[in-house]
Amino acid sequence: MIQVLFFGQLKDQVNTPSVKVDEVATRVAELKKILGSMHPHWRPYLSNHSTLVAVNQTIGDDETPLSDGDEVAFFPPVTGG
């Protein structure tokens, strides 16, 4: 199981703060595909080149490997400070 979190504007766009994915994804790119087939209207937001990903609270990318129990967060560019 992978816990997927959304933050910022992306959370509003997909209309949920989190979702659990039971299917096995070995990389972030594969997880995006699974999420896109579960929710086709999420695809443009997930494939947007500015969407960032963190795996277990560390910034990663499409190639970052995933294992069961990981926490994956998707979010737009940050705007703190």
Added chain:
Amino acid sequence: MQDVIEVQTEDFDQGALYDALRHDSLANGAIVTFSGLVRDFNQGHEVGDLFLEHYPAMTKVSLLNIVSAARARWHFGKVILIHRVGRLAQGEQIVFVGLTSAHRKDAFDGVQFIMDYLKTEAPFWKKESTSEGDKWVAASACDTQARLKWDKRDER
């Protein structure tokens, strides 16, 4: 000498933070501080209050990493970094960075570096209340440029 890195809803007292830096060590003759406030105008529209969201599990780790990256480049005494989250009104304080160093250049550069990285890498997002409704703040290209300048300096 112990760094203070906090993410909090409460306001902070600049005077008390300055005093904490000042009493760090006699070896450190420089203190530089920066604070960021909520403006009443941003990206072409008037702003009421602001909501700051963050990714709690990641935020503090991210701030610690930014301070460690700064420490790898310059010598500091004490570093204080405070970032607020939640609802903030116009004029309220959002962020504080202050640090001590033996020399002013390290202190100025360090604060600048920490702010440039914080603006582009720490997981905070601002939502503004405007006359046209709530709007998420878009990331600024200037902030990305400011952050990238540090990489270019490394290449020299």
